[in-house]
Amino acid sequence: MSSSETTANRRGRRGRIFDLTERTPQGDPFESTEECRAYDRSVRTSMIIPMQHMMKLVGPDCGPDKEVLEIGCASGLLSLRLAALHPGSTFTGLDANDAFLEVARENTIFANLVSYGGDFACDWARYTRLPFADDSFDVVFSFCAINRWDKPARIIPELARVCRPGGTVLLYDLARDADEGMVSFVLQYAGGDANAFMRSLRASYSADEMRELLDAAGLAHWSVAKEGINLIISSRDQETGYSVGEPGIYERIFD
Amino acid sequence: MTQEPITRNFLDTPSFWRDYPERDIEFVRWYPCDVRPLTADQIYATREKFPKTTSFYVHIPFCNQVCTSCPYNKFSTRNTLVQRYLQALKREIDLYARLPHVKDTVFTSGYFGGGTPTTLRAEELDELLTYMKQRLNFSADCSITIESTPVDVDQHKLDVLLKHGVNRMSLGVQTFHDPLLRYLGRARAHTGESATRTIELIDRSGLENLCIDYMIGIPGQTQELWEQDIRTLMDLPVTSFSVYNYAVMPGSEVFFALQSGATPPCPSTREADEMYQYLHTTLMDAGYLALTYNDFLEPMRPEWEAAGVTTYPVLKDGSKPYRGLETDTFYLTDHLSQIWGRCGDMVAIGSGAYGYLNNHMYLNEPDIEGYISRCNEGRLPVVMGAYTDEHEQRCRSLVLGLKLLRVKRSVYRARHGVDPYEYFKDKMDDLVAKGLIEVDDEAIQVTYPKGWYYIDNISKTFYSDANHRLPQPTSASTEILKWQLDRSDGRKGLPVVQL
Numbered sequence: 001m002s003s004s005e006t007t008a009n010r011r012g013r014r015g016r017i018f019d020l021t022e023r024t025p026q027g028d029p030f031e032s033t034e035e036c037r038a039y040d041r042s043v044r045t046s047m048i049i050p051m052q053h054m055m056k057l058v059g060p061d062c063g064p065d066k067e068v069l070e071i072g073c074a075s076g077l078l079s080l081r082l083a084a085l086h087p088g089s090t091f092t093g094l095d096a097n098d099a100f101l102e103v104a105r106e107n108t109i110f111a112n113l114v115s116y117g118g119d120f121a122c123d124w125a126r127y128t129r130l131p132f133a134d135d136s137f138d139v140v141f142s143f144c145a146i147n148r149w150d151k152p153a154r155i156i157p158e159l160a161r162v163c164r165p166g167g168t169v170l171l172y173d174l175a176r177d178a179d180e181g182m183v184s185f186v187l188q189y190a191g192g193d194a195n196a197f198m199r200s201l202r203a204s205y206s207a208d209e210m211r212e213l214l215d216a217a218g219l220a221h222w223s224v225a226k227e228g229i230n231l232i233i234s235s236r237d238q239e240t241g242y243s244v245g246e247p248g249i250y251e252r253i254f255d
Numbered sequence: 256m257t258q259e260p261i262t263r264n265f266l267d268t269p270s271f272w273r274d275y276p277e278r279d280i281e282f283v284r285w286y287p288c289d290v291r292p293l294t295a296d297q298i299y300a301t302r303e304k305f306p307k308t309t310s311f312y313v314h315i316p317f318c319n320q321v322c323t324s325c326p327y328n329k330f331s332t333r334n335t336l337v338q339r340y341l342q343a344l345k346r347e348i349d350l351y352a353r354l355p356h357v358k359d360t361v362f363t364s365g366y367f368g369g370g371t372p373t374t375l376r377a378e379e380l381d382e383l384l385t386y387m388k389q390r391l392n393f394s395a396d397c398s399i400t401i402e403s404t405p406v407d408v409d410q411h412k413l414d415v416l417l418k419h420g421v422n423r424m425s426l427g428v429q430t431f432h433d434p435l436l437r438y439l440g441r442a443r444a445h446t447g448e449s450a451t452r453t454i455e456l457i458d459r460s461g462l463e464n465l466c467i468d469y470m471i472g473i474p475g476q477t478q479e480l481w482e483q484d485i486r487t488l489m490d491l492p493v494t495s496f497s498v499y500n501y502a503v504m505p506g507s508e509v510f511f512a513l514q515s516g517a518t519p520p521c522p523s524t525r526e527a528d529e530m531y532q533y534l535h536t537t538l539m540d541a542g543y544l545a546l547t548y549n550d551f552l553e554p555m556r557p558e559w560e561a562a563g564v565t566t567y568p569v570l571k572d573g574s575k576p577y578r579g580l581e582t583d584t585f586y587l588t589d590h591l592s593q594i595w596g597r598c599g600d601m602v603a604i605g606s607g608a609y610g611y612l613n614n615h616m617y618l619n620e621p622d623i624e625g626y627i628s629r630c631n632e633g634r635l636p637v638v639m640g641a642y643t644d645e646h647e648q649r650c651r652s653l654v655l656g657l658k659l660l661r662v663k664r665s666v667y668r669a670r671h672g673v674d675p676y677e678y679f680k681d682k683m684d685d686l687v688a689k690g691l692i693e694v695d696d697e698a699i700q701v702t703y704p705k706g707w708y709y710i711d712n713i714s715k716t717f718y719s720d721a722n723h724r725l726p727q728p729t730s731a732s733t734e735i736l737k738w739q740l741d742r743s744d745g746r747k748g749l750p751v752v753q754l
Contacts, residue, residue: 180725181271185726
């Protein structure tokens with residue numbers, strides 16, 4: 001008698017723990033400035049690793065002397081950090097939520113107080129009709145914002161429109177079809193607001209859904225990758241992996 | 256631009272599961288991982304087991320100094336809360352004392368963990384231990400461990416603990432270097448000198464087994480400082496010793512101190528590996544005995560040998576004289592062999608405590624107020640857990656059993672009615688091919704040093720399909736339950752409960 005478990009059984013386990021089969025849109029859940037400040041705190045703590053991952057992916061394209069646009073900039077942290085690293089570049093953050101813009105302005109005032117040296121400004125806009133001419137930006141990115149969008153099918157082509165030929169559009173969000181172990185890990189160990197995390201996850205797209213959406217928008221050449229619990233959409237091919245440090249001595253001794 | 260490296264030490268989200276040849280470092284300690292809502296009524300609905308011996312784990316979720324790197328359930332000590340918590344513990348002990356599963360067994364070992372159990376005052380410890388011994392059956396040689404920091408123990412507390420037969424203390428020293436303690440956020444708590452004084456105090460008190468914990472991967476730690484710490488360890492009157500990997504939690508104080516350069520960096524993976532290698536070779540060259548890949552015991556004493564304590568060769572070819580301890584031959588290591596080796600029962604007492612009874616792994620309500628209410632209402636505070644059917648039990652005996660580096664085939668066959676190698680042939684052959692385990696007629700043994708280094712990968716090889724790629728369940732929250740699908744399609748013996 002032997003254990004009958006197989007790899008095939010294991011692969012079939014998605015959708016067995018959490019209710020993530022159907023996408024459940026949540027709209028924009030941030031109504032008050034206080035809620036936006038709470039989100040700002042979670043970006044600084046429980047979301048610090050994904051934020052750094054995003055900085056690593058988009059950072060090299062943001063300078064020198066580039067025009068950079070962030071769609072759904074929320075409290076502005078990511079753009080502010082990138083702006084400090086690229087003082088010659090201009091960063092514009094847009095959000096359709098006034099409460100977030102208030103927090104973003106607070107953060108900008110603080111950044112200026114400590115002489116961060118970057119060039120960042122934020123403003124309100126409707127994402128489906130961006131107030132910019134075609135080919136205005138070298139880099140267009142968004143971080144954990146797609147799950148708040150009602151009409152990504154109309155927004156993503158707008159991002160492509162305002163990005164220059166040869167520029168980079170990079171969108172980073174949760175992947176609803178992430179490994180359930182990863183979801184379990186974040187729920188149990190990442191801290192932060194579990195309700196907000198699960199609402200966002202349930203409102204996010206799977207890799208297949210995003211692929212379909214891009215294909216329908218005529219953006220079949222854009223790439224869709226999953227890393228950990230995240231979905232990374234890029235207008236050009238790029239390496240999206242986390243860096244996990246150098247190998248240890250045993251890896252070298254025994255292999 | 257300056258790139259902030261995302262190292263393994265930063266516990267990036269994928270780090271809870273790594274496949275060979277990447278080294279998994281999650282530190283497997285509980286199984287199964289696929290936890291669901293669970294009540295005490297469900298655990299005891301049908302009596303499946305009639306064990307003769309059992310163990311206990313009492314969780315004291317209070318610390319005088321909360322460490323930012325600790326993943327366990329804990330609060331800063333507040334006196335009124337402590338009083339109400341101790342009352343609730345007594346109610347819970349009463350409930351267990353009446354339970355047939357517990358009434359018919361004898362406690363051969365137990366563990367007070369936390370938190371810091373010695374944040375309790377001597378009178379409180381006395382009252383709690385007296386209460387437990389009046390209501391539960393303790394064996395004469397019951398081995399009881401208590402965790403402590405180097406500053407939360409004094410002569411008065413030691414007298415109480417010794418009086419009640421506590422014979423092992425696990426002391427969270429971490430390192431003897433004060434700057435490193437400062438980087439860990441322990442500056443207000445203890446210094447190398449106060450740790451040394453406490454160790455000498457404990458030694459004079461006559462406690463049988465003093466264990467100290469070190470950590471590898473502390474900011475600023477170097478090979479030179481580590482070698483000094485190992486020499487200090489070997490010079491001190493310490494019976495056993497454990498080492499853990501220090502993990503920087505994302506968003507923690509230490510995390511930002513590292514990022515801003517306020518503390519020196521953590522050792523690289525390679526440096527940490529070299530420290531671990533230095534540790535196990537130095538200790539075993541000096542005759543220390545291996546209990547697990549990260550727990551060691553002083554060289555064999557004549558009185559232990561006379562009492563029947565046995566060892567096995569760590570290297571089967573005998574190229575080095577290294578020995579591992581057969582933990583089930585030694586009463587001082589009974590807790591380890593009970594909970595991991597034998598996969599025996601353990602009664603969980605206290606908020607955020609994990610236990611294993613009647614083939615169910617279970618967690619007590621981690622919310623301290625919720626825990627207190629449940630106990631005061633006369634209900635056992637079980638909230639979450641997993642049933643282990645025969646297949647899961649066979650998995651569990653290897654997931655946890657191999658942490659003790661060796662599983663005897665005859666013992667496994669007697670327990671499960673099947674041979675572990677035959678039952679898990681494909682998985683075992685794969686591990687043998689990778690050089691992580693050796694199989695002979697007598698035992699499945701983790702190879703040294705390669706298998707030790709990959710111990711979590713080895714354990715996870717024996718996770719069942721239902722547990723594959725799941726993280727270790729947390730003891731600090733039940734958040735996960737809110738988001739699980741209704742499981743009325745049925746796991747045997749575990750109907751879904753509305754919370």
